[in-house]
Amino acid sequence: MTMLRATHLATVKSAIYDLRWEEFHVKRPARIVAVRPCLTGVSMRSAEIIDISQGGATFIVSTTAGLPKHYYLNILGLAYRIGCAEVYRHKERIGVRFINLMDPDVLRRVVRTDFLVGNMEAIDARRAPTFRPQASAIGQLSK
Numbered sequence: 505m506t507m508l509r510a511t512h513l514a515t516v517k518s519a520i521y522d523l524r525w526e527e528f529h530v531k532r533p534a535r536i537v538a539v540r541p542c543l544t545g546v547s548m549r550s551a552e553i554i555d556i557s558q559g560g561a562t563f564i565v566s567t568t569a570g571l572p573k574h575y576y577l578n579i580l581g582l583a584y585r586i587g588c589a590e591v592y593r594h595k596e597r598i599g600v601r602f603i604n605l606m607d608p609d610v611l612r613r614v615v616r617t618d619f620l621v622g623n624m625e626a627i628d629a630r631r632a633p634t635f636r637p638q639a640s641a642i643g644q645l646s647k
Contacts, residue, residue: 537578538571564598565598589602
């Protein structure tokens with residue numbers, strides 16, 4: 505009787521859930537795209553990816569209310585939707601595994617873009633005017 509309720513897929517082990525991949529700390533904006541119940545529409549909400557690897561990601565959302573366990577992750581700047589299965593949810597922090605492994609070239613683009621954007625912010629910060637004491641203030645300090 506138990507065999508009738510089980511399928512051949514229930515006993516198949518997938519390596520995607522057992523392997524660990526190198527994680528990259530990024531700060532990338534993304535969108536979560538979820539299909540509403542009974543296929544009545546699509547809901548979207550903003551997210552910020554904080555960790556990403558070839559097999560999964562961690563991101564932060566403003567609220568998890570009404571968010572299903574399976575959805576698509578759309579990284580802004582890329583024309584891809586990545587199917588996700590939620591692994592954990594703690595307040596606004598969510599960890600997911602990707603349904604299919606992320607292509608290494610796509611992962612490289614995500615990490616590289618974040619690195620380049622981060623460097624531009626550092627360059628802009630270096631160009632910002634810094635505090636320089638006036639000559640009269642320096643003379644008063646030496647007295």
